[in-house]
Amino acid sequence: MNTADVLSLQTVLVKRPGNIASDMDGEKVMLNVKNGKYYNLGEVGGEIWSALDEPVSINRIVQVIQETFDVPAETAEQDVFEFVQSLLAEDLVAIDSGS
Amino acid sequence: MASTVQGLAYKAFGLQIFSEFPLPELPLTDEPGLIGSVAVIRGDLAERWQAIPKVTPSLGMLGSEVMFEAKDTAIFSIQDGIRITVSPAAGADMDCVRLYILGSCMGVLLMQKKILPLHGSALVLDNKAYALVGRSGAGKSTLASYLMDQGHLLVSDDVIPVMVQEGQPLAVPGYPQQKLWQQSLDYMGMNSSLYRPLFERETKFAVPVHDRFQTEPLPLAGVFELAVSEEEGPVTVQPINGMERFHTLFNHTYQKAIVDRIGIREWHFGMLASFVNRLPMYRLTRPKQGFSAPQQTSLIFETIKPQMEER
Numbered sequence: 001m002n003t004a005d006v007l008s009l010q011t012v013l014v015k016r017p018g019n020i021a022s023d024m025d026g027e028k029v030m031l032n033v034k035n036g037k038y039y040n041l042g043e044v045g046g047e048i049w050s051a052l053d054e055p056v057s058i059n060r061i062v063q064v065i066q067e068t069f070d071v072p073a074e075t076a077e078q079d080v081f082e083f084v085q086s087l088l089a090e091d092l093v094a095i096d097s098g099s
Numbered sequence: 100m101a102s103t104v105q106g107l108a109y110k111a112f113g114l115q116i117f118s119e120f121p122l123p124e125l126p127l128t129d130e131p132g133l134i135g136s137v138a139v140i141r142g143d144l145a146e147r148w149q150a151i152p153k154v155t156p157s158l159g160m161l162g163s164e165v166m167f168e169a170k171d172t173a174i175f176s177i178q179d180g181i182r183i184t185v186s187p188a189a190g191a192d193m194d195c196v197r198l199y200i201l202g203s204c205m206g207v208l209l210m211q212k213k214i215l216p217l218h219g220s221a222l223v224l225d226n227k228a229y230a231l232v233g234r235s236g237a238g239k240s241t242l243a244s245y246l247m248d249q250g251h252l253l254v255s256d257d258v259i260p261v262m263v264q265e266g267q268p269l270a271v272p273g274y275p276q277q278k279l280w281q282q283s284l285d286y287m288g289m290n291s292s293l294y295r296p297l298f299e300r301e302t303k304f305a306v307p308v309h310d311r312f313q314t315e316p317l318p319l320a321g322v323f324e325l326a327v328s329e330e331e332g333p334v335t336v337q338p339i340n341g342m343e344r345f346h347t348l349f350n351h352t353y354q355k356a357i358v359d360r361i362g363i364r365e366w367h368f369g370m371l372a373s374f375v376n377r378l379p380m381y382r383l384t385r386p387k388q389g390f391s392a393p394q395q396t397s398l399i400f401e402t403i404k405p406q407m408e409e410r
Contacts, residue, residue, distance in 0.1 A: 022372035031368045038342040
């Protein structure tokens with residue numbers, strides 16, 4: 001699946017289970033228990049990950065990032081899309097088909 | 100606690116250990132340990148061992164109790180981070196029982212107390228603790244022994260309890276003994292007939308090191324992972340960066356398999372995250388052939404020199 005084609009602001013994302021996140025000097029780090037991989041989500045990524053605690057639209061995540069880091073909507077949108085692509089590629093989140 | 104156990108109190112791993120079993124390699128103490136007190140008692144565990152849900156054929160778990168069986172040796176129960184119960188098999192070798200008490204049981208107990216047990220040797224270099232970790236055969240004990248020969252004190256051999264205080268990892272002393280392979284003794288020019296062999300490891304020897312032992316905890320200032328290269332060449336050192344540090348510390352956690360089984364993965368990961376960023380880590384690779392301890396030592400000191408100069 002080419003995720004770039006299907007992602008829109010309305011796309012709703014859900015976290016895959018089995019990830020443990022922790023704080024490392026202000027950055028969010030994560031362990032995927034299934035594949036045993038460690039990830040550094042960074043500061044912005046950590047906020048995005050937290051926003052995903054419940055199934056949420058990309059649009060809503062963009063709003064959160066825009067407010068939290070006080071950046072223009074365009075920047076927030078670009079960052080969120082880019083980061084979400086990596087989360088999908090690593091199978092850490094899934095597109096909520098029920099939405 | 101003291102009243103429940105008849106016997107002497109020993110000091111090891113930051114614990115005051117009241118033990119019904121003599122533990123002659125440990126120093127005695129009257130003081131409570133930095134991490135607390137623990138009782139080692141004798142008890143009949145046959146029924147409980149039958150009843151406890153098994154994680155593997157030789158490992159059982161229920162709530163805050165971990166049990167395991169070492170065939171023809173003993174059944175062990177480690178409970179709440181405060182009590183180790185031992186049920187020796189008929190005719191068991193008590194040296195062997197003791198090795199399990201001071202190894203596997205203490206490893207589990209430390210994790211129950213939320214203390215990270217690192218698998219390796221730790222030494223005092225420039226008044227700070229440095230851990231040497233690595234697979235079996237990587238040369239941890241040989242290098243530790245060489246460093247001690249150069250006048251550096253031993254913090255711990257095999258199990259290094261690591262506490263985190265205000266985001267700083269602290270290495271807690273184990274007990275004053277080193278386990279060495281015959282080959283290591285030969286390299287070091289020691290006469291193995293002076294030391295008693297460890298159970299079932301006729302070529303591994305217990306060497307007491309009372310005069311070269313660090314008795315108080317020290318900040319853990321770095322970790323060296325020892326690796327062996329098939330190729331000939333000099334000893335090399337590379338920093339271990341980023342998320343690979345988590346992997347390295349997880350890999351060298353004592354009995355890491357138990358971390359998932361007793362359901363403490365989240366705690367383990369969180370505690371690593373709390374200090375891993377501030378702990379320098381390096382991989383020190385030596386050629387397979389020959390005695391590299393002197394080269395490893397000079398490379399270690401070259402590597403930590405900037406840290407030493409900062410102090």
